[in-house]
Amino acid sequence: MAPSPSRDPRAGRLENDPFDRVHRVRVEQPRQVSAPDLSQVLQSLWGMAQTQPVHHHKGRLWHFSDEEKKHLMLATGAFTLALGFVMANGVTGLLQMGLISWLVTVLIMMPLMLIAIGPAFVLHEIGHKLVAKHYGCWAEFRADPQGLKFGVALAFILGFLFMAPGAVMVAGRVQRRQNGHIAAAGPLVNLGLFLIGIPLGAALLVAVGTTNAPMLSSDGISLPAMVYFGITYWLAANLILGLFNMLPFGPLDGVKVKDWSEPAFWALIAAFAIPGVLWLGQVIDIMGWVVTLSELV
Numbered sequence: 001m002a003p004s005p006s007r008d009p010r011a012g013r014l015e016n017d018p019f020d021r022v023h024r025v026r027v028e029q030p031r032q033v034s035a036p037d038l039s040q041v042l043q044s045l046w047g048m049a050q051t052q053p054v055h056h057h058k059g060r061l062w063h064f065s066d067e068e069k070k071h072l073m074l075a076t077g078a079f080t081l082a083l084g085f086v087m088a089n090g091v092t093g094l095l096q097m098g099l100i101s102w103l104v105t106v107l108i109m110m111p112l113m114l115i116a117i118g119p120a121f122v123l124h125e126i127g128h129k130l131v132a133k134h135y136g137c138w139a140e141f142r143a144d145p146q147g148l149k150f151g152v153a154l155a156f157i158l159g160f161l162f163m164a165p166g167a168v169m170v171a172g173r174v175q176r177r178q179n180g181h182i183a184a185a186g187p188l189v190n191l192g193l194f195l196i197g198i199p200l201g202a203a204l205l206v207a208v209g210t211t212n213a214p215m216l217s218s219d220g221i222s223l224p225a226m227v228y229f230g231i232t233y234w235l236a237a238n239l240i241l242g243l244f245n246m247l248p249f250g251p252l253d254g255v256k257v258k259d260w261s262e263p264a265f266w267a268l269i270a271a272f273a274i275p276g277v278l279w280l281g282q283v284i285d286i287m288g289w290v291v292t293l294s295e296l297v
Contacts, residue, residue: 062130064140071143072122075165076114078148079121082155082163084110090159108216116230117237120190121165124241127189128168132182137172167251180260183253187268190242194235194275198286201231202293210291232287239279243272 064072087109088094094102125141132139143166151163170182208224215225246268248254258265278284 063133068140068142071141071166072125074145075141075143075148076118076122078143078152079163079165080110080114080118082152082161083113083117085152085155086159086161087113088159090156092159105216108221112226112230113233116233119193120234120237120241123189123193124186124245125166125168127185128170128182131185132168132170132172132174135172135174135178135182137170137174137182139168139170139172142166142169176260180257180264183256183260184264184268186253187242187246187257187272190238190245191268191271194238194242197231197234197238198290199293201234201287201290202297204231205291205294206297210294228287231290235286235290236279239272239276243269243276246272 084106088102088105089096093105097105129139129141144164147164147166151161151165154163155161174182204227205224208227210228211222211224213219213222213225215222215229245252246254246257246265248258248265254265254269257268275284275286279286
């Protein structure tokens with residue numbers, strides 16, 4: 001049957017709102033890549049517009065619209081607050097420490113965790129964005145307000161972090177290989193941050209030294225202990241986030257990478273799982289490597 005004369009079948013490529021279509025990424029292969037429709041979620045966003053005209057990317061890769069900056073700031077702020085609650089052990093910590101000590105712990109841990117774990121989340125999403133724009137797609141981060149509210153509430157009540165801060169929305173035509181590259185970019189950023197964290201952590205320990213003192217005590221805050229703590233969480237967060245996103249389920253990156261290349265999928269899984277499992281099982285001591293490297297400098 002011929003297409004209806006009332007609508008050009010190519011018009012879907014030029015829609016102004018990328019969130020009113022389930023298939024935001026058009027793949028020039030027999031199989032299409034779909035993503036959940038976030039329009040209902042975005043309608044509840046706190047004073048933020050959920051729409052923006054979509055244009056074929058021709059400008060600078062490193063460009064963030066004002067709307068995207070708001071979403072990034074919201075997601076990063078909520079993520080940092082939730083991490084502060086987790087490190088203070090949520091309501092349980094509040095009952096054990098008292099309000100003042102609990103608030104001091106939250107306020108001290110928030111900036112530390114932002115530095116230690118924030119890049120694992122933010123740069124992961126930016127990795128997706130840059131590769132998508134490299135292939136000529138419109139790509140911007142959008143926060144998930146319901147996911148943020150749930151994550152902050154869970155961290156406060158249970159002292160446990162499970163949060164879906166948001167995702168990079170992509171609109172454009174790509175091949176399956178290119179879509180796999182876009183998906184793999186985020187976990188690859190985490191792998192790079194993990195590897196960089198070892199020599200970077202060693203350099204920081206050279207600068208501040210090491211200590212067996214607790215990070216927070218009646219004597220005050222121990223800077224060497226805080227640095228050691230931050231390095232540990234930097235390395236662990238990038239392994240965990242990279243591995244989690246490579247799981248081949250739902251909207252996670254692993255689904256698209258596996259659809260593009262089985263060898264690439266299993267290679268990335270192994271890159272995160274092997275050091276993570278060996279470290280968790282105390283077969284290797286990655287922080288021991290960092291300390292040893294700092295002593296050799």
